[in-house]
Amino acid sequence: MNGTRRGLNRVLLGAFGLVLIALGALAVLAGTGPDFAKAWTRTGTGWWARIQDLLASAKIPGQDISWWTLAVMGLLLVAGVLLVCWIASQGGGRTKQLCTSDDDAGTTTVETAVAGQAIKAALADNKQVLSTAVQAWELKGGSGLRISLQARKGASPRELMAVLDELVGGLDVLLGEEIPVLIRIKAGTRSRFARTERVT
Structure with missing residues (x-):
């Protein structure tokens, strides 16, 4: 991407x-x-x-x-x-503009930071997520969104995907169009050494 x-x-x-x-x-x-x-x-x-x-x-x-x-x-x-x-020429393709729409009143541009802040705020209280990164990339015919999650050790990928599907659906409604989204759930050193959340 x-x-x-x-x-x-x-x-x-x-x-x-x-x-x-x-x-x-x-x-x-x-x-x-x-x-x-x-x-x-x-x-x-x-x-x-x-x-x-x-x-x-x-x-x-x-x-x-x-x-x-x-x-x-x-x-x-x-x-x-x-x-x-x-x-x-390596890499590249990133963009700060997520989408742009033109109408009689003018041009409206939504920046990637808006979507990033909304997604991070929605996942802030999720105990299965350690960190979130959101980036936009230029694609043919528009832009695409990449969401990277650092999952906590033992987190359920299915539950995280369900939450992200709901967030992406809400984002499409807010923007008024469907944007291609690449979701990446990863684990690493931070996941292994992060404090485990216990449910009582």
Whole structure:
């Protein structure tokens, strides 16, 4: 429920993993097989000699560097810019506006904080809930709401879902439209160490 391009990320991670596996396999072969290590050394020495000859044959007049060096630096710069753009594109999609409606009187915008405060207030006295987080995300054709609950240890997910269904239904009535909602009930360290509520 965000702007992350998961398909592209999986492809890039898969390709990077395959490269690492191949390098690891070569390192194991070089460490365990003397013949392979000697062949690898000869091949590396030969390739390095070719690179040196290539750099020497394309030197910039009056300079000690070659055009190939400038080309590699340019490619590294472009790759760095692309990586920064890729990192910046991860996540995203959050919005502070939950919904917007237009009519003859003007435009009405409901912010995510309004829904968040209403949901948190409604769950404040619920002993099964330790904390609540509400966020809105941009979706095709509008916005969606994500509600994350930190449940107390031993809490009933069915009861929490029933309470949240009622809250979401009431929110739809107040907004005058149905909004896609993703509900996440989680438990963690805080749930394990929180004081247990006892019913007498």
